[in-house]
Amino acid sequence: MQLQNKKLDWEQFLQIREEVLKAWPTGQEVDLTEAIAYQKQIPVHKRFGQKLEEAKKEGITLAQPRAGVALVHEHIELLRFLVEEGGADLLPTTIDSYTRQNRYNEAQAGIEESRTAGRSMLNGFPAVNHGLAACREVTEAVPVPVQVRHGTPDARLLTEISLAGGFTAYEGGGISYNIPYAKEVPLERSIRDWQYVDRLVGYYEEQGVSINREPFGPLTGTLVPPCISHAVAIIEALLAAEQGVKSLTLGYGQCGNLVQDVAAVRSLEELADEYLSRFGYQHVVVTTVFHQWMGGFPQDESKAFGVISWGAATAALAKATKVIVKTPHEAMGIPTKEANAAGIRATKQVLNMLKDQPLLENQEITVEKELIKAETRAILERLLEFGEGDIALGTVRGFQAGIIDIPFAPSRFNAGRLLPARDHNGAVRLLDFGNLPFGEDIKEIHREKIAQRGKSEGRDPSFQMVIDDIYAIGKGMLVGKPR
Known part of the structure; x- marks a missing residue:
């Protein structure tokens, strides 16, 4: 059946779901009715989308780090530290690389090695292997909302377990978690798999449980032109909205020039509202996330704090709804919890100093914003032509033709x-x-x-x-x- 941007039939979804839940034993723990009931009892102050919506209304920028380790209690300790010592407004659970590739046997081996070594031997939290009870232990143990962050072309089982486990936000998309992350995964397949993810989130929404969805904005992270990341973000927003998602956070990775970065954040929100409205997706709340510098960092910690602070200042002046915080150990690998907290504190200091500043506007920003909009519209309109009005089909054809092209991506389905x-x-x-x-x-x-x-x-x-x-x-x- 030809790919199209059409809401999955519920019976078809349930047929696919039977196979998805069999991929690892913990999938059998998920009961959708019970999961929705569990989500409904999560207090409002721990609901991700609610906190973002409040921040948008108040015009403030929230700080969220990246973090994830292999074992449950160590992961809880890390997240608590980032709130208590770093002052994080929102928390992540970064998923390990084996889980991202659906290699659950190897993730299990990593858990066992971590227990033996007394330290994390994985670069994230293997949520699928740990299962439902462990995820709930994590989300219940911290006082702020928690999001799943990963990089998974096929994230269906991870979605089932993590949403049932009490996470109230979920990152990724069929383009942004494929083209920058994988070499051999066909784009049509990953878009279909993420339609499942968004249909599940849409079903929670229909039952009165709002889950925030966030496409991955920075893509390959280095020198990505705003029009490219904007086009991907808006495509993934349209795909998600069709499946019933109502809370969307669209992202952009810092390029470094203040004028361009502020113009990018503002134009992203405006373009998203424009295209969602055009295609009839009403009552979708759009917020923005600004990712601090995603490229190479200085090894010197003091210089690294300079890079972090510049990102924080840009996020504040652009009035991004949240900022993803980097650490002074970026050049050296996975940071200590102390370094991670220090990056948050540095960011929060700048955010607090600039929170009462008005939105930065001048003629240069206006000109840059209009250029970004014109470039993004040119890409999106041609994709719609290629898909005969269907953005999902047009995206697959557009990548084949290089109409949309992500620089430095490993995927062989990207023109490069x-x-x-x-x-x-x-x-x-x-x-x-x-x-x-x-x-x-x-x-x-x-x-x-x-x-x-x-x-x-x-x-x-x-x-x-x-x-x-x-x-x-x-x-x-x-x-x-x-x-």
Whole structure:
């Protein structure tokens, strides 16, 4: 059956569900009626979407770290520490890499090794292996809402267990958790699997339980042009809304130029409202998340705090609803809980200092915002053409044609022709447009800005600029200018 953006028939969903729950023994613990009853007794102050909606109304930015370890009690200890010592407003449960690839036998081995070693031998929390009771132990043990964060092309079983386990927010999508994460997973398959996820979330919504959904905004993390991450976010928002999702948080990864980043956050929310309304999805609450710098970090902790604080300031001035916090140990691997808490405290200090500042607006931001909107609309409209009005089908065809293209992604279902580089002021532009459906007016803006940089640096624009930009922040700069 041809892929389409159409709400899954409930009987069809239940047939698929029988097989999904058999993928690992803990799937048999999930009883949907009991799970909904359990979710309904979770207090309002621990409901993720509710807290985001309140923050949006108040115009403040909430801070959320990343965190996850292998064993239940150690994971609870970590999350409590991040609230008590870091001041986290929202909490994550980052899932381990084996679970992300549905390799539950290896995740189980990692749990056993962690028990033997007395420390986590996994890079996250294996929620599927731990099962329903353990997930509830985690979510009940902390005083703030908790979200599942992972990177899973097929997240159906993880969704069933984690929602029944009391998590009130769930990250990911069929594009954002496939193209940047996997090489061999067909896009059509991952979109279908995530339609299941969103149909399940939509069913909870129908029963009076709102689960927040968040597509993964940064994608490959480094030098992703705003129009690319915006297009993916809006596609995944439309796919989720069709399945009945009502609480959506759309994300964007920091590029580093204040004007472009503020313009990106504001344009993302406006574009999402525009497209959701256009396709008739009413009563969907859209909030935004800003991810602090996702590229290379300086090894020096003091310099790393500078990068973290710049991200916090940008999130506050853009009025993002929440910010995903990095740590001063980013350059060295998985952080200690102390380093993680320190990153949150640094972020919160800046957020608190800037919370009463008005939304940053000026002519430069307005011009940049309109450019991002024009680029994003060009991509989305061509995808709708390719899909004959259906965004799901158009997305698969569009990726095949390179109409949408994520730079530096490992997937063989991604064209990989797009080549971004910074302009003289550090905004991300395009050195090679690949097959993006931009008019000459948009292309000329990019060419002029990159040519201006080349002139100021005394060199012709080339791939070397891209390489220099990727390593620049780790070396203490934003733009990779020759020394």
